[in-house]
Amino acid sequence: MNLGRLNFDRPLIHKIIIMSPRTKEQIEEIRNTRINEIFDASLELFAENGYHRTSISMIAKKAGIAKGLIYNYFKSKEDLLTLLVIDGFGDFKELMISKYKKIDSKEKFRQLIDDSFNLVMQNKHHWRLYYSLLLKTEIMNLISNKLYEMFMPFMKSITEYFIIKGSRNPKTEAILLFSAMDGLCIGYFSAPKIFPFDEATKILTEKFE
Amino acid sequence: MNLGRLNFDRPLIHKIIIMSPRTKEQIEEIRNTRINEIFDASLELFAENGYHRTSISMIAKKAGIAKGLIYNYFKSKEDLLTLLVIDGFGDFKELMISKYKKIDSKEKFRQLIDDSFNLVMQNKHHWRLYYSLLLKTEIMNLISNKLYEMFMPFMKSITEYFIIKGSRNPKTEAILLFSAMDGLCIGYFSAPKIFPFDEATKILTEKFE
Amino acid sequence: MNLGRLNFDRPLIHKIIIMSPRTKEQIEEIRNTRINEIFDASLELFAENGYHRTSISMIAKKAGIAKGLIYNYFKSKEDLLTLLVIDGFGDFKELMISKYKKIDSKEKFRQLIDDSFNLVMQNKHHWRLYYSLLLKTEIMNLISNKLYEMFMPFMKSITEYFIIKGSRNPKTEAILLFSAMDGLCIGYFSAPKIFPFDEATKILTEKFE
Amino acid sequence: MNLGRLNFDRPLIHKIIIMSPRTKEQIEEIRNTRINEIFDASLELFAENGYHRTSISMIAKKAGIAKGLIYNYFKSKEDLLTLLVIDGFGDFKELMISKYKKIDSKEKFRQLIDDSFNLVMQNKHHWRLYYSLLLKTEIMNLISNKLYEMFMPFMKSITEYFIIKGSRNPKTEAILLFSAMDGLCIGYFSAPKIFPFDEATKILTEKFE
DNA sequence: GATGAATGAGCGTTCATTCAT
DNA sequence: AATGAATGAACGCTCATTCAT
Numbered sequence: 001m002n003l004g005r006l007n008f009d010r011p012l013i014h015k016i017i018i019m020s021p022r023t024k025e026q027i028e029e030i031r032n033t034r035i036n037e038i039f040d041a042s043l044e045l046f047a048e049n050g051y052h053r054t055s056i057s058m059i060a061k062k063a064g065i066a067k068g069l070i071y072n073y074f075k076s077k078e079d080l081l082t083l084l085v086i087d088g089f090g091d092f093k094e095l096m097i098s099k100y101k102k103i104d105s106k107e108k109f110r111q112l113i114d115d116s117f118n119l120v121m122q123n124k125h126h127w128r129l130y131y132s133l134l135l136k137t138e139i140m141n142l143i144s145n146k147l148y149e150m151f152m153p154f155m156k157s158i159t160e161y162f163i164i165k166g167s168r169n170p171k172t173e174a175i176l177l178f179s180a181m182d183g184l185c186i187g188y189f190s191a192p193k194i195f196p197f198d199e200a201t202k203i204l205t206e207k208f209e
Numbered sequence: 210m211n212l213g214r215l216n217f218d219r220p221l222i223h224k225i226i227i228m229s230p231r232t233k234e235q236i237e238e239i240r241n242t243r244i245n246e247i248f249d250a251s252l253e254l255f256a257e258n259g260y261h262r263t264s265i266s267m268i269a270k271k272a273g274i275a276k277g278l279i280y281n282y283f284k285s286k287e288d289l290l291t292l293l294v295i296d297g298f299g300d301f302k303e304l305m306i307s308k309y310k311k312i313d314s315k316e317k318f319r320q321l322i323d324d325s326f327n328l329v330m331q332n333k334h335h336w337r338l339y340y341s342l343l344l345k346t347e348i349m350n351l352i353s354n355k356l357y358e359m360f361m362p363f364m365k366s367i368t369e370y371f372i373i374k375g376s377r378n379p380k381t382e383a384i385l386l387f388s389a390m391d392g393l394c395i396g397y398f399s400a401p402k403i404f405p406f407d408e409a410t411k412i413l414t415e416k417f418e
Numbered sequence: 419m420n421l422g423r424l425n426f427d428r429p430l431i432h433k434i435i436i437m438s439p440r441t442k443e444q445i446e447e448i449r450n451t452r453i454n455e456i457f458d459a460s461l462e463l464f465a466e467n468g469y470h471r472t473s474i475s476m477i478a479k480k481a482g483i484a485k486g487l488i489y490n491y492f493k494s495k496e497d498l499l500t501l502l503v504i505d506g507f508g509d510f511k512e513l514m515i516s517k518y519k520k521i522d523s524k525e526k527f528r529q530l531i532d533d534s535f536n537l538v539m540q541n542k543h544h545w546r547l548y549y550s551l552l553l554k555t556e557i558m559n560l561i562s563n564k565l566y567e568m569f570m571p572f573m574k575s576i577t578e579y580f581i582i583k584g585s586r587n588p589k590t591e592a593i594l595l596f597s598a599m600d601g602l603c604i605g606y607f608s609a610p611k612i613f614p615f616d617e618a619t620k621i622l623t624e625k626f627e
Numbered sequence: 628m629n630l631g632r633l634n635f636d637r638p639l640i641h642k643i644i645i646m647s648p649r650t651k652e653q654i655e656e657i658r659n660t661r662i663n664e665i666f667d668a669s670l671e672l673f674a675e676n677g678y679h680r681t682s683i684s685m686i687a688k689k690a691g692i693a694k695g696l697i698y699n700y701f702k703s704k705e706d707l708l709t710l711l712v713i714d715g716f717g718d719f720k721e722l723m724i725s726k727y728k729k730i731d732s733k734e735k736f737r738q739l740i741d742d743s744f745n746l747v748m749q750n751k752h753h754w755r756l757y758y759s760l761l762l763k764t765e766i767m768n769l770i771s772n773k774l775y776e777m778f779m780p781f782m783k784s785i786t787e788y789f790i791i792k793g794s795r796n797p798k799t800e801a802i803l804l805f806s807a808m809d810g811l812c813i814g815y816f817s818a819p820k821i822f823p824f825d826e827a828t829k830i831l832t833e834k835f836e
Numbered sequence: 837g838a839t840g841a842a843t844g845a846g847c848g849t850t851c852a853t854t855c856a857t
Numbered sequence: 858a859a860t861g862a863a864t865g866a867a868c869g870c871t872c873a874t875t876c877a878t
Contacts, residue, residue: 183392601810
């Protein structure tokens with residue numbers, strides 16, 4: 001036996017099977033999926049029961065995850081709420097920017113009102129939640145900046161339309177229209193089965209166009 | 210007899226008190242006073258902090274009574290809430306019955322709208338609370354009968370006025386007006402310092418009168 | 419039948435058996451009893467397991483009460499801890515004030531040291547707890563004022579004794595003595611079965627007297 | 628052959644990576660580096676916030692590694708703690724063995740005390756941590772053997788010195804000195820800004836030399 | 837070796853409600 | 858009628874630890 005032929009310092013060449021950690025992209029994808037699952041579960045529960053009567057446990061159960069995981073993605077229940085609300089305005093914001101920067105005809109005005117109400121009806125959970133928070137000062141303070149950013153384009157376009165129309169007080173008339181639309185949505189959400197939503201929106205449009 | 214053996218410090222198991230006689234009326238009066246004290250305290254605290262952030266302890270402290278006593282008058286916190294809300298509509302109901310059974314002129318219509326908004330402004334706490342509950346299904350279910358009783362006279366008078374005016378869809382137009390008024394009030398409560406409430410109500414009246 | 423003879427307005431005389439609410443004294447007594455029960459349970463558990471490893475549940479269970487009740491008496495777990503620690507210094511404070519305002523002989527100095535160590539041995543739980551907190555900055559900040567008030571008389575008397583003895587640096591020597599005593603106690607608590615506490619305190623006294 | 632039918636985007640179940648060969652030494656080196664990074668991060672955080680208020684996440688973040696990796700090197704958080712404490716005594720142990728096996732003069736005794744305190748001041752984080760654990764029975768049980776091994780040479784040398792000096796109870800006097808030193812260090816760590824550490828250590832030395 | 841998403845037990849705390857007095 | 862001590866379920870949240878990758 002000649003041990004001298006063996007070189008113990010020579011690096012051993014292995015083939016090592018290594019479970020690589022997930023790539024950043026994979027993690028990003030997981031996170032997005034999870035966040036959306038949490039959003040979906042929260043939105044439904046908040047809209048159904050209200051914020052205070054919905055517990056983190058309920059959300060976790062509905063989303064099919066462990067309670068603690070929610071805190072990997074959101075700092076607190078309140079943080080989840082505000083991000084959820086803001087997230088829900090995405091479509092509205094986009095619509096305003098892409099289509100209604102300028103309203104120069106009665107026809108376009110009608111379309112704006114119509115599209116707005118349609119968006120609400122397509123995202124009922126979100127808008128119901130939003131309206132249920134309108135009088136919660138502490139929540140509104142947290143998202144008022146975002147709300148301003150969201151609704152200002154709408155208000156601006158409407159106001160300009162009323163100026164063109166020759167309104168005596170275009171700004172206030174825009175606020176009134178806005179409030180009336182809110183009132184209709186709230187009325188609808190308060191009693192969806194019996195509220196004559198479509199007819200009422202039609203009359204509203206006629207009164208302001 | 211050895212009085213020394215009697216322990217006068219021994220606690221009395223029951224204290225039997227011979228009450229100064231109270232008539233049923235006196236008792237009723239005490240109850241009403243207490244209930245109003247509890248209502249006042251609750252209303253203020255609910256308006257300030259919201260329902261969930263107001264505890265029974267806080268209400269008791271503010272009303273100057275013991276926690277347990279509240280349960281002599283109300284079955285539960287929710288029961289207190291619903292009775293409180295209903296109680297606050299008293300003025301509105303009375304006004305509708307006494308003054309606006311029949312609206313037969315533009316002038317009277319204007320007065321109705323004006324008086325309604327004034328009532329809201331005079332009982333801000335109550336109306337703020339009411340609006341904050343509008344989308345809480347479980348609360349609304351409990352008081353919907355009372356609400357119907359309260360608002361139906363108003364709706365009826367308005368609808369009749371719109372019929373007289375020749376509206377194509379008087380009932381829906383009444384609902385729209387009603388919703389718009391709610392929207393204005395909610396808008397006002399949401400941002401009382403900057404909301405152009407008086408101007409907006411004026412324009413609203415003009416649009417519907 | 420002559421109903422006219424009945425006076426329905428005449429107040430009805432009842433004997434009403436009323437369960438009177440507890441008197442203030444009774445309540446005060448209950449509260450003191452409860453507080454002491456909580457103190458006893460906490461002291462033992464904190465001394466045994468440390469502050470962080472002792473949960474409010476454990477304290478409640480040991481005290482034989484419901485978890486929530488602890489919060490009727492203490493604002494928080496930290497509040498309980500600080501009040502508990504301060505409470506435990508009562509004897510020491512009293513001893514210093516009543517007996518050791520002035521130390522004018524070697525004999526009295528010996529007695530002071532002896533009495534101090536005896537107090538520690540008589541309230542082992544308290545002193546063990548205190549020493550276990552010495553390096554917890556956030557706790558010490560909360561009670562440092564009380565500690566100052568507690569130990570200053572001791573330090574003052576000792577310092578004066580060292581001045582009389584002609585020490586070059588009486589204040590620092592007092593601090594050294596104080597620290598050495600702490601060191602002995604900590605050493606004892608760290609290994610009570612094998613630490614030669616009595617012999618060590620004797621030598622300590624000889625070195626400083 | 629139809630390559631088009633192969634889905635190259637299909638995620639690989641395992642990624643088999645052929646590692647560049649690593650010698651055992653290299654692996655060992657990596658491990659030591661990691662362990663020291665974890666030690667450094669832990670020591671600082673424990674000293675800053677205490678053991679219970681420092682989470683594994685915080686340590687991982689500070690050490691710049693992933694949470695899970697810590698469990699490759701330590702069985703548990705408590706395991707990390709004990710190994711960290713023991714590791715920190717290295718200098719002290721070495722000093723005792725190399726320089727103070729025999730103390731045969733007042734001069735050398737003074738040097739020992741001085742060097743000991745200097746070591747503490749040079750490794751404040753470590754010693755503060757050690758003292759904060761002195762009364763945690765469950766931790767001390769885990770490291771008592773190591774502590775014995777660490778401090779016994781010190782105790783032995785001191786005891787022998789006191790024997791030479793003709794002390795009546797050299798062993799207990801050594802324990803007393805040891806405890807007093809601990810007391811001084813704890814006093815210093817408890818209030819580093821105002822504690823007269825240097826003066827106190829000088830007086831201590833004089834009393835025992 | 838390295839990652840960080842995921843778990844779930846357990847924490848301190850709150851509070852509507854009960855009940856002996 | 859009135860008191861407030863007492864309860865205990867439930868809450869939001871933390872974190873040591875695991876494990877698929």
